[in-house]
Amino acid sequence: MTSSSSVDELPSAAAETPTSQIPSDITSAPVDPIPASDDVEAVGEKRKREDENTTNNLESSDPNPTPSPWFKTSLCSYFRRQGSCSHGATCKYAHGEKELRQKPDNTWDPTSERGKKAKMSENAVKEEEEEEVGDVMFTEEMMDENDGEGGGGEGVVHDLSLSKCLVHLPTKWQSDDLKTFLREQGVEYKFAKKRRGMMVGFLTFENAEQLKNGVEILEGKNVNNKSLKIADVLPRTFDKNGAKNPAAKLKSAREAVTPLADLSYADQLEQKKASIAQMLKKLTRNARKACPNGKSLPEWVLQSREIGGLSCKLEGIIESPLVNGYRNKCEFSTGYSVEGKLTVGFMLGNFSAGVTAVEEAVNCPNISKLACRYASIFQSFLEKSRLPVWNRFKSCGFWRQLTVREGSKPGVVSNDEDADSRIAEVLLMVQVCTKDTDEAEVATEFEELAKAFAEGAKASSPPLPLTVLVVQDHVGISNVAPPDCPLRLLPIPVSDNGTHQDQSTNVLTEARIHDHINNLRFSISPTAFFQVNTCAAEKLYSLAGDWADLGPDTLLFDVCCGTGTIGLTLAHRVGMVIGIEMNASAVSDAERNAKINGISNCKFICSKAEDVMSSLLTEYLDVSETEEAKPPSDDDLDKQNSSAEEISNSEDVQKTEQKNSSEPERSTKPQFKNVVAIVDPPRPGLHPDVIKALRTHPRLKTLVYISCNPETLVANAIELCTPSFEKTGQENKGYRRQSRMGTAALARHRAKKMPASEPFKPVKAMAVDLFPHTDHCEMVMLLNR
Ligand SMILES: C[S@@+](CC[C@H](N)C(=O)[O-])C[C@H]1O[C@@H](n2cnc3c(N)ncnc32)[C@H](O)[C@@H]1O
Known part of the structure; x- marks a missing residue:
């Protein structure tokens, strides 16, 4: 069977509390039958656990037990509702705000005034943190001759020490909106550029004085309720004076792509399991909120209190059989590193936040050595190519992306050290944009490209498999191409003692590779979805089969x-x-x-x-x-x-x-x-x-939901599991989705429209780790009715 660890092992504050510190009267404390809010639910859970932990204290013969640090740290729900409590002065819960004490972890009962206040300021800090912008790492040429005031003639060479990024601009603004705004503010400048969809704009000033004035006027200026920030554009020639390059401080590809890589695998699993448990609590809270007035709460919501607020039992987390080098598909971007070096690797952040820096996939433990090797062969090829790499800011260029897809041998489960030995076939897909290019030149470049990959694969030790080479021609702004985007199969030259013959290694007319799951052979075309971690996917599918009836x-x-x-x-x-x-x-x-x-x-x-x-x-x-x-x-x-x-x-x-x-x-x-x-x-x-x-x-009657995004599983489960309203559709009159509405709130609105039908109930859930070293985790839930 699958190796899984139980969710019961999750550390909880209550479990860590030494039992001897809890007073004996806790066991007789009242427990809310139905919590009034999500937070009350949490308090109720804690009380219950405390109750369990204190059984032994009841038997204590000590007439003066040491007062527990938890004494009077929660409000008494009976006292709150009825104005009195049969336990009187001996009640371990606080009768009113005045009696309430702070908890040992310095927090307040979340249902109290002080608790609510603390929560509000915590949220405010969180929002602030979310607004906090990381480093702008713009490594692409972004200005052209039309970007100056009056435009034309100035050329594209800029002194980057006179350039700044403006962060927190309205995303719908374009260059003209930015220029109008600068004029209104009396800011003088040389070039200004802003792309729709980005929250960052770019400014270049004529001289140091203009820059100083501009920064003084703009820093902290309020635009659409957001405070403008001025950040440095990361110069491509940063290190020209031999100064220590600050790139050393910046995020690495490893941090961007595998943020959990520095944790042990056991800790990663605990973290993911805890986050899936939070999702199950979120489902319970939302189902309670979405339950129509006058209808009793579904049984599973009521029973959730027995299992810490979870909407169903979380059975555990299934580990990935391979922890390193498990990805069978990698998409490498082309671009420039923070030092301005042409690079094939991973982007260090989000383009809309002004990050275009690309770094080599060094030390990203989820990537196979084979994929890294192909990325580096492509990088060496691009250094010599006559055609430019794609510029995201200007939406122009030729070479855009390299996808490496690997197919594994049947029945081979290699260990982490030898993960590459599972690979039998390789498909390389190079994304380009042939718009405004010369056909003959492109044909020559493709020939050179095929030669470079074939030679590089052969020269590697051990030699790399190379099954298919295909080119995808895509003109869109982002690298995400539609599935029907044109593909062109390139012949792979056979190298024989250094002589390249004009003949392909394979007489392929179709681009496809093969992988194996549960002893079945799968043929996969270049744009079809296939789980990126084949051996963990095998476990995922078996689980789904075992749970489905x-x-x-x-x-x-x-x-x-x-x-x-x-x-x-x-x-x-x-x-x-x-x-x-x-x-x-x-x-x-x-x-x-x-x-x-x-x-x-x-x-x-x-x-x-x-x-x-x-x-x-x-x-x-x-x-x-x-x-x-x-x-x-x-x-x-x-x-x-x-x-x-x-x-x-x-x-x-x-x-x-x-x-x-x-x-x-x-x-x-x-x-x-x-x-x-x-x-x-x-x-x-x-x-x-x-x-x-x-x-x-x-x-x-039976539904197994597999999700790579537990947030949306929760949202969909709200609609599937909430009792129907009597009159559907009525409640939604005049409702329009607010742009900042979360997925769960939207699902609650939709649930109101659901025609009368028997709701499903969540039965059990499991986390399956398909993506070691990253934040992602698959979630599986069995629903029935
Ligand atoms: C997460 S993948 C799962 C694929 C498959 N179950 C597997 O494990 O290999 C999701 C799949 O849904 C497809 N898809 C996306 N939107 C869809 C829709 N509206 N209707 C049907 N299929 C859709 C995608 O093309 C993709 O193949």
Whole structure:
């Protein structure tokens, strides 16, 4: 089975309190039946734990026990509600604010006036901290001749000691807005530039005096309720006088990409488990808030008090079998380091906050040595290339990004020291922007590029596998390209004693590599999603299968199925799998994967889940609940596969839906007794229409939610698990989403619109660490009803 540690091991303040310090009268203290707020809930929990810890004290024969440091540190809820308490003066809880004492950890009961005040100022500090901007590390050329007052003629050479960044500008401003603002403030300058979407603008002054005046006027100026800050632009020629380069103080790629790398793996797991536990508490709090007035709280919310406020038991955290070098996909940016060196590596921060510095992936423990080696081969190639690297600020340039994707051998679980030995195939995808370039020049560069990779791979020790080289041509502002972005396969020259022949190593007509999960072979095309940690993903899918209630009479919906990994690995345990995925290449991979693994009971639908979920449920589940359903015969499945096109796009499914609603005739689809959905959506979570379809279909009883973003799992679970309102939609009249509304608040609003339906309840949850050394963690939750 999986190796997991229990959440019960989480350290808690109460557990650390020595029992001897707690007075004996605690055990007879009243406990709130229903907490009035989230914080009261926390107090209630603490009381309960204290109660448990003090049993022995009751038996103490000491007539004058030492007063506990916790005595009168919480308000008495009975006294607050009723104005009196049967324990009178002996009550261990404070009767009113006056009696209240500070807790041993110097905090106040969060429900007290002082507690609330402290919380408010804590929030204010937090907000302030969030506003705090890190270093601006702008390493790209950002001005051009049109950026000056009056524009034109000045050229692009700037004295960077006369340049400054303006931080906290409204993101929607563009250069013209900034220039108008500067004029209004009477600030003189030489160049000014601002890109929409960034909170940073750039200013260059004519001379030291202009700079001094400008800084005096602008520093701390209030713009749209934010205080402007002036920061240095990190000069590319910083070290020209031989001075110690301050880059040494700046964030490294290791810190940016693997912020937990300096913790032991055991501590990382504890930290992640604790953060998932917080998410489960958040779900409870929000479900309580979202519960309609007059309806009793769901049983699981009431029972949450027994398990420290968690919405269900957190079973633990599953470790990643490989902790180092586990990533099978790395996206390396091109750009300039803080020292101005052309670099292929990771960006040190967020472009919108003014960080474009790129550093080599040195000491990032999640990256394989192979991927680093390919990044460095590409970097050496770019140093000699005639074409420029991409400039994010000006949105121009040619070379943008290198993606290294690795495919592993079947059944090989290498250890951390030897993680690269698992790699059998490598796909390299270089993203470029060919806009305004000369075709012949580009062709020559691609030839040189292929040669550089082939030679570099061969010269490495041991030689690196190189299976596919592909170029992605993308013009967009950010490097995130749409899945249908044009791809071009480049032949990889065969090197034979230094002579390069004009022939590819492979007669590939398709760009794809292979990986293995649970002894199944997966064919993966360049833009299809595949979990980045293959051996941990294997554990994740097994867990999902173990938790879902599977059997031969089960119909399994694999929602957001990618290349079909979940459905295909569980296909032998169910009657039929229906996978839904919007990326067309991933869907054709899934179909191919079913074929190459000899699996015939899976069907994949290329569509957005929100467009087809409801229709599919209707189509496959139209027998009444009492009717005996039978698993499909081979015949049924054959019919099923032959009618694949029938519902292979959303338009057709809509047609089917219309047909269903007008004619109540029985579907010819095979019917199943048990229906399970395993959903594995991207970071933003499930679309509201998918949630509604899953929630309102009465036959769907079991749902396993896998999430790479526990925040959105919580938001979706609020909608899935909150009791319905009597009159749906009424409460939302005039409601418009506030831009700063959190995901949970939005989910509570949406929950009010949910048509009357039985809510799910959270049954259990597990953290699965797919991303050692980073803050990220997968969360799995079983929901049923
Ligand atoms: C986190 S991945 C999971 C993929 C797959 N379950 C796996 O583990 O390999 C999410 C997948 O959802 C797909 N996706 C994103 N939005 C979608 C939508 N609205 N409808 C269907 N699929 C979607 C993405 O293309 C991606 O393949």
